[in-house]
Amino acid sequence: MTANTAADVPAGFERHFRQSPLTDPWEPLYSKRTEKAVIIGLRLARPHTNGRGLIHGGLIAALADNAMGHSCAHQMGGVSSLVTIGLAVDFIGTAQVGQWLAVETDVIRTGSTICFAQSLIRADDVIIARANATFRVAPKKAGVIPGRA
Secondary structure (H helix, E strand, O other), X not given: OOOOOHHHOOOOOEEOOOOOOOOHHHOOOEEEEOOOOEEEXXXXXXXXXXXXXXXXXXXXXXXXXXXXXXXXXXXXXXXXEEEEEEEEEEEOOOOEOOOEEEEEEEEEEEOOOEEEEEEEEEEOOEEEEEEEEEEEEEEOEOXXXXXXX
């Protein structure tokens, strides 16, 4: 785990409001809520790399999925649960330890049963990947994620 100082984190970002066992090793994660989206960011460190020392594609895919899902939920007022039913990521560049990674999402459409979103993933403001996802929308149930046993 890497300790970040306030100077390492761009203005407007705060510690991410939601943690999970998957993302625990990648902490600290940050997020910034806008009117239309939740942007997720982090300062890249060694735990985020693959065997060649470059940022791992799995990290990018997981954070894009996370940012797009949170952005859909944000636009829907947080009253629904979302389950990813489709995710595609195109890797068009790479990133290295020390760079600021940000996942910026556009929600394309929300509906009563489905939500579509796309995102651009940037390392120090250079696009390194793009992603799109489709989510199934279901009413929130205490402690249960629809479609999961």
